[in-house]
Amino acid sequence: MKKWLLLLSFFTSLLICGEAETIINRLEENLRGKDLYAKMEIIVKTKRHTRAMLIESWGKGKKKNFTKILAPSRDQGITFLNLDKQMWQYVPKIERIIKIPASMMLQSWMGTDITNDDMVKQSSLADDYHVSILRKDGPIVTLELIPKRGAAVVWGKIISKVDTRTYTQIKDIFYDDEEVEVRAIEYEGVKQYGSHYVTTRMSIIPYEASKKGNSTTIRIRDIRFDQGISESYFSKNALIRYSR
Amino acid sequence: MFSLALKNLLFYKGRTLTTFLLSLCSTVLFVVYVAFMDGSHESMLKNSLSIYTGAIQVMQEGHHENPSYDTLLEDLPSVMQTLKNIEGIRAYTPRLESFALLSSEEDSVGAMVTGIVPESEALVSRLKEALVKGRYLDSEDSNGLYMGEELAKRLGVDLGDEIALVGSATDYSFAAERFQIIGLFRTGLFEFDASSAFVNKAYFDALMLSETMASSIVVTVDDLEKAETVAGEIAGQMPSRVEVLTWKKLMASMVQAMEVDSLFGYISMGLFFIVVFFVIMIFGFINISGRIRELGLLRALGVHSYEILKLLLLESAILAFASVLAGTLIGAYLAYFYEVNPIIIKGMAETYKAYGIISDEVPTRFDLFTIAWNAMVVLLLNFLAILYPVYYIRQFTPTEAMRHV
Numbered sequence: 001m002k003k004w005l006l007l008l009s010f011f012t013s014l015l016i017c018g019e020a021e022t023i024i025n026r027l028e029e030n031l032r033g034k035d036l037y038a039k040m041e042i043i044v045k046t047k048r049h050t051r052a053m054l055i056e057s058w059g060k061g062k063k064k065n066f067t068k069i070l071a072p073s074r075d076q077g078i079t080f081l082n083l084d085k086q087m088w089q090y091v092p093k094i095e096r097i098i099k100i101p102a103s104m105m106l107q108s109w110m111g112t113d114i115t116n117d118d119m120v121k122q123s124s125l126a127d128d129y130h131v132s133i134l135r136k137d138g139p140i141v142t143l144e145l146i147p148k149r150g151a152a153v154v155w156g157k158i159i160s161k162v163d164t165r166t167y168t169q170i171k172d173i174f175y176d177d178e179e180v181e182v183r184a185i186e187y188e189g190v191k192q193y194g195s196h197y198v199t200t201r202m203s204i205i206p207y208e209a210s211k212k213g214n215s216t217t218i219r220i221r222d223i224r225f226d227q228g229i230s231e232s233y234f235s236k237n238a239l240i241r242y243s244r
Numbered sequence: 245m246f247s248l249a250l251k252n253l254l255f256y257k258g259r260t261l262t263t264f265l266l267s268l269c270s271t272v273l274f275v276v277y278v279a280f281m282d283g284s285h286e287s288m289l290k291n292s293l294s295i296y297t298g299a300i301q302v303m304q305e306g307h308h309e310n311p312s313y314d315t316l317l318e319d320l321p322s323v324m325q326t327l328k329n330i331e332g333i334r335a336y337t338p339r340l341e342s343f344a345l346l347s348s349e350e351d352s353v354g355a356m357v358t359g360i361v362p363e364s365e366a367l368v369s370r371l372k373e374a375l376v377k378g379r380y381l382d383s384e385d386s387n388g389l390y391m392g393e394e395l396a397k398r399l400g401v402d403l404g405d406e407i408a409l410v411g412s413a414t415d416y417s418f419a420a421e422r423f424q425i426i427g428l429f430r431t432g433l434f435e436f437d438a439s440s441a442f443v444n445k446a447y448f449d450a451l452m453l454s455e456t457m458a459s460s461i462v463v464t465v466d467d468l469e470k471a472e473t474v475a476g477e478i479a480g481q482m483p484s485r486v487e488v489l490t491w492k493k494l495m496a497s498m499v500q501a502m503e504v505d506s507l508f509g510y511i512s513m514g515l516f517f518i519v520v521f522f523v524i525m526i527f528g529f530i531n532i533s534g535r536i537r538e539l540g541l542l543r544a545l546g547v548h549s550y551e552i553l554k555l556l557l558l559e560s561a562i563l564a565f566a567s568v569l570a571g572t573l574i575g576a577y578l579a580y581f582y583e584v585n586p587i588i589i590k591g592m593a594e595t596y597k598a599y600g601i602i603s604d605e606v607p608t609r610f611d612l613f614t615i616a617w618n619a620m621v622v623l624l625l626n627f628l629a630i631l632y633p634v635y636y637i638r639q640f641t642p643t644e645a646m647r648h649v
Contacts, residue, residue: 046314049415051415069418098345098347101345104354107354
């Protein structure tokens with residue numbers, strides 16, 4: 001009898017594990033499609049200032065992403081290229097392409113609460129983390145993501161609440177290596193775009209005492225999936241070419 | 245009693261001389277060792293303070309623990325005005341620090357780029373004297389960059405080359421500019437030279453949108469010993485939420501490392517003293533054991549045991565005082581001599597540059613209070629070492645003592 005119980009629990013855990021990975025894969029598939037174009041407004045709130053930015057982004061697969069700043073005018077034309085976890089930046093004012101070194105990956109991206117590291121690793125959750133189901137409340141599933149051994153990630157753990165009806169996130173909480181909550185991302189306003197569901201508003205709230213009161217809100221203005229984005233966006237030449 | 249004690253000491257010449265020399269050498273060694281330990285610590289600390297940190301820093305509350313644009317000192321002119329009227333301050337200067345990406349044609353490196361007021365900065369730190377190539381900044385400079393020699397090596401650039409700066413302005417908007425290297429410096433603090441660059445603050449403020457802001461104001465004082473008092477006075481006149489930190493807090497990690505180093509120094513000296521203690525005690529014991537019959541005779545002649553105790557302690561005291569005094573004088577002379585003429589170990593700064601050692605000189609620290617307590621320790625050790633032998637001799641009755649072989 002004991003043997004059967006052990007076997008049963010083993011297969012159940014295998015099934016749950018498989019289910020968790022399926023959820024993460026479907027979530028990433030829903031978010032990314034074959035390729036993706038998006039126009040987004042980013043509002044950064046700090047103690048002294050509130051700033052707004054408008055950006056355009058082109059993505060293909062897990063490893064290719066191109067971003068261009070449209071506004072404010074001071075930053076217009078700055079472009080970013082993420083290729084296989086590496087990041088380059090072109091700044092028209094100084095007319096130079098710069099590779100962001102590893103030592104700067106944890107620095108803020110354009111003064112937001114997003115780091116350079118977030119930008120390059122935005123779609124690699126399934127590759128870098130072991131996923132398991134913590135809780136299930138009907139269609140709402142809470143996932144726990146623990147970094148895989150040797151994965152070059154900055155988080156100690158991520159707890160992610162997912163709506164499996166639309167395969168969109170509701171809330172992510174990020175923990176450091178000592179299991180201290182570092183930040184949360186809240187998602188709202190699910191809309192359907194063709195066969196994809198997208199949360200059109202995303203708020204990043206840092207928990208560190210020194211960043212109390214700060215937040216970064218991203219609003220999707222336009223999003224298009226599977227448009228057949230040209231490969232020309234994903235080369236270093238694109239940084240200058242598409243900057244104008 | 246005193247002359248009898250002196251006679252006894254002169255009679256047992258060999259034992260007296262050995263104990264004297266042992267105690268004398270211990271004193272000299274202890275005084276000189278502590279003087280070197282304190283001297284090297286003090287010189288490292290003073291070098292670090294004078295190179296960049298300064299004795300006091302004024303900053304917004306929380307900035308020291310979490311340096312960020314959210315904790316910048318605002319309303320800089322009024323804070324600077326307040327500092328003008330405080331006594332004991334020698335000079336002060338504001339700095340705006342920004343962690344930015346410096347990029348050459350070859351490479352990109354994250355570095356601390358700091359906006360400084362060139363004239364007043366030269367009064368509080370050794371940045372100007374650290375120049376090795378080109379020139380130091382001046383108040384008319386626009387996009388001139390004064391860069392650490394090691395940082396230039398990391399970027400593969402030299403004097404006159406162009407460097408692009410990419411970072412965030414104080415409102416967290418994007419900031420980028422091209423700079424030209426006008427000077428290279430070497431302070432000797434390896435980490436600092438490999439990660440620091442300086443710009444004229446007036447120009448940097450326009451780029452960083454920080455006209456009336458600073459990360460900190462660095463203050464030097466007339467007398468480092470009075471830094472705490474001056475800091476207290478500054479704090480009293482500053483608006484709330486402005487913190488005034490002295491070098492003890494600013495250099496806490498260095499001060500702690502030195503305390504740990506001193507602790508290990510004292511532990512190794514402690515082990516040495518345990519050996520010295522037992523050697524003195526054994527010599528005392530042999531000396532007294534050899535004199536049991538003599539002391540028994542004195543008792544039989546009517547000398548009170550209390551007076552014998554006094555005699556033995558007096559002998560020990562004469563020896564201890566004489567040896568410790570001589571040792572202290574020699575030790576103090578050496579401490580003074582090497583403070584004025586530090587020992588020079590060629591190549592030491594080069595070998596240990598990563599540990600913040602920037603000079604080949606190893607100075608001592610001549611401090612009368614330290615020397616006094618060092619001497620007291622050896623003196624106490626001498627007295628403690630004689631206690632057991634004296635206790636041992638008191639167990640004998642006069643008859644037993646006289647029969648003792």
